[in-house]
Amino acid sequence: MASSGARVGQVGVAGLCLAALALAWGASASRFARVARGRASERVQARALPTDRPASEGFVGSKRCQACHPDAYATWHQSWHRTMTQAVGAGTVLGDFARAPLPHADGPHALERRGEEFWVRMPEANWLLERGAGEVEGAAPFAWQRVVMSTGAHTMQLYWVAAEPGRRLVAFPFAWSVEGQTWVANEATLLRPHEPDVVYGWNEVCLKCHAVAGAPEVELGADQRRAAVGTEVAELGIACEACHGPGADHVEAQTSPLRRYLAHLGRAPAEAIVHPGRLDAHRSSEICGQCHSASIFPDHQAWLGRGSAYRAGDELAASTQVVRHPVLADQPWIDGLLDVDPDYLSGRFWGDGTVRISGRDYNGLIESPCYADVEFGCASCHEMHGDFPDDQLSPFARNDDDRQCTQCHTALGEDEGLGSALAEHTRHAADSAGSRCVNCHMPHTVYGLTKAIRSHRISTPSVEESVSYGRPNACNACHLDRSLAWTARALEQGWGLGWEGELGELGLAEGERSAAVDWLVRGDAGQRALAAWAFGWPSAQATAGTDWMAPLLVGALDDEYAAVRWVALRSLRTLPGYGALDWSLARPLHVDGAPELAEEQARLWAEWAHPGRVEPALYLGAEGFEQARWRHDHERRDRRPVDLRE
Template sequence: MAPTHFLTILLIAATGMTDAAFSQEAKDPPAYVGTDACIDCHTAEYEDWTGSHHDLAWTEPTGANIVADFDNTSFTHRGLTSRFTEEDGTYYIESDGPDGQITKWPVAGVIGIEPLQQYFVETEPGRYQSFDVPWDTVEQTWYHMYPDQHLPASDAFHWTGPYKTWNNRCAECHATNYERNYDPRNRQYSSTMSEIGVGCEACHGPGAAHLAWAETESQPDDWPWDGLSDFGFTIDYAPGDAETEIQQCAACHARRGPFLGGSPVPGTPFHDAYRLSPLRSPHYHPDGQILDEVYVYGSFLQSTMYQKGVVCSDCHDVHAAKHHLEGNGVCLTCHSPAGNPDFPSLKIADYDTPEHHFHESGSEGAQCKACHMIERDYMGIDGRRDHSFRVPRPDLTIATGSPNACTDCHATEGPYWAQAELEKRFPESEYRGPHFATTFHAANQGQVDVSANLLEIAMAETMPGIVRATAMELLQPYQSAEVADAVVPALEDADPMVRAYALALQRAAPATEMVPRLLPLLEDPTRLVRIAAAREMLSAPIARLPEQYQRPLSAATSEWQSSLAVTADFPETHIVLGGIGLTTRNIASALASFREAVRIDPQMAQAWVMIVRLEAATGNEDGARAALAEALAQLPDDPGLLSLQAQLP
């Protein structure tokens, strides 16, 4: 296939986003019928779900749902006062809008219930923005989620900016059967959903076929219908199938980028719908502990619990969205002298004792989660726990700066004290050996060549897949033909993340070896890998492919195109499209893409740098200077832009 064929396909996404990108080859799933249709037969589950965080993830702005004080109250942050009022049953927020002017909007939706309740408004037809001043339901007061920020309305992280748009950053996980429906031609949303809140069908799938089955006296001859379970669902939570449940929960409880334009149909494998964030900075600490708001899945994949087959519902009541037991009880279900026959490899021991935790029984320090699930606050006051279930490693704090549970409480004593205490109390511990954290930390610092260590981690089959994939991403600055050869076995690894990240390391291989390695993965069973293969084939120096590879290449490229098309409201997408324009030497397309990136996010420095460089490279020095002036108006202290300023005549 000639390289121009890639240009023909991919520039559709860059310039027009054809509707063909949204076509479906698979048979349409059954219709969604709504939670109310489930109540008569599933009363107990409905009662557990009612009032849960899933039920109240998104509610209408009524007096029954709003718990904040809208009785002409106000909150002042860095000199800006926002007001909250109610008039004839309509609730209003008055604050600085997209143009910086004080504006009054009716509340359009309510988000959550505790420990905070947030609100969003409609700033233009169809576009909803999450307001940064929520209600603290514990302290009964307004507060700012980002108290250290002082952002003008022109900043992308202002509450009216692209990173606070409810339609594309939040709504999918707060609704059932959500479709973003962004039209890049007029830059407007017409988002839809079957139901606000996380209803029954958000996890169990569309219910029309199940209702038909339940209401039929005798089972139809052609039952189950194509692609459905014996009960008429698109997903089957069969005992012993841990991955189905975990990946369904992960669809929302993960830091990830979407391939689709809204909620995947329940039962869709995670890596067919999303690209999971690896353990990169600034999302994770070097040892894989949570840093930014990464939710749960990336942590859990690192854990021994995951490796041993523990699933979300072992600890959480999935309908009530609460733990099965309180305190240490949920952990002691397995980690006790009685053990748990479902997990025969468990070490039988008494953990709920001062001989293990060295704290007074019943105290905060005696809680399993205090040591093995560090908690960090996000959104100002919302505590989230790390689900990697790790043993505290003060030695890694000393070596890499990663936190540890001991000095979370004993900050004054510090990590050297904590390490000495652990060595004294657990002299034979197996948790003080080498750790990938030291290599990841060194790679993030970029001060030494750690490629050999990264390669060892990447190819260590005993390591969690997300760790190995991260090592491969960190290996990219060290690409070579030797590295490409070394990771070839990983192209057949069982973990889709490992296969996908191994693909990127083939760029340094000779073309005669790279292309044959990429081609089989164009037909990989997982969309994540197929898209990665299509992306790498874009720059492959080939003039023509044999006929048998034309169809899989076209199909995988179309999937990539579709994933770009449905995320056209993300500035990150236009950075990718700009890169495609550069690779295919379509400078006009690259410029248009980088321009759209800075239109959405005016502070996206890398896009401004590319605009200035491309204008200068094409001889448009006036355009380069004008673009640089625009960029410096947004980012006056950016070192890359200041360097360009010194270079331009």
């Protein structure tokens, strides 16, 4: 028995050892498989991302700059320029990949995080491209695809997956809204008519400005299809060499401490590098203008190859054609552009030639009267290495104290208070929003990133810009409850800025309707978006009051343009009692319909507290919100398609 027991024990021990070995083997195999999968996945990302430009072109990358310029590197590192494009990794993704699948007309799009990788289940990227070209139709073939790159980090973040051939990248159809902490369809982030089959590619569009010295390296086949895509960049994101030029020669020159100290002591210039602050203001501004402009390249095929020939410090016009509206400049080559893209101007400019989309502020700058001064440029108000990433405004331009203007217009900055030169000029209290230079001369008439942005065409408010071109004027963009006739009279009496037109004939007589309300209810989509934004602007709210706004913004929640809905919801959330409204109220209407939205609108209208006064211009009736009249007008809104190419 003892012998038998010992044998049983030996067998047991042997069994345990075998089991342990099996477990260990299994664990190892599993680990090896994971490592192998990880490496394969890394190869997928490496194959998909742009490759480096050749060393012979002189780019060294921002890390090399950091060693000698740690403070400048640090301020750049915290800027939104840096995060404009990033290779996806655990520390770069803002979106919530644990969310439930996202509803979409093609089918639900699933999200998943796998360790430090991010995956999406969406239609195969190449199939989307083929459908966009009208080559395939029907049910979309779904597949899990790794997210390899992201765009943005400030207001939203978009994600890119690999497509063929080569290093072609296609957008995941949803973006992460930082503000709403929710996923939104890419289409919903843009002010454009709903286009179900649109596909966003990176290599020939975003690359131009979202990386340093991007070269699409796109080869077209005989059938004009992409035969090869070998995109190169000096660096992802907008980094040092975008503004300072290639750094290799500078790095080489500055390895000598003697040279460095001679430069520090001002005995020798910093060699072989562009310092925008030492250029004249116009040449310096062209560095910003390489991206912040509506522009094209004279030779599109050359651009598809090696990208833009512009390097910081160059004359921009030598390589890039900045598009100016024909009402402001004669550019014979624009006819060729309009032959290819007839909507180019309407998608970017107001009828008076003022640029109307975000990210093209250089176009506004060069049309400004201040630009006639050779000392005036982007750096008059902005700084790239400050401590204020939002808008990158210089300290004196952040605090609404007008110093960005009074540094030149000194007479308006000499004193304050009623009766001061400033108050006499503005006809507003010196400490009010109406006395801030930018509120009148840089109104929020640019649209982009689901918000209104200040126009960088410094101008004088006029009724004509609104009547003739539909561009909201600064007065009515703040005095939201006032009519165009009121503005015409105020400009005439206060500043002698008369307007010869017959407002009454246009149905714009004083008291008949508020201009801003009219833009929100009956305007085109561009006007509706800007008006909806103005309703949430604190300065306008303080000027016009807020107790009448909610029903109009609730009405805008069923706008056919998703961007208008989003902006209206944001403004609505700023009103007392509406801050808890869920961002899902602004979700796409075309995916799952919006029966509950109508119910929500009805509830919000019913619960709104009537301020107790009657103002037809604001749809305030004796009984409450004049819903029937509002609906009558809203049904007659300007439905001409608006497609803003931000």
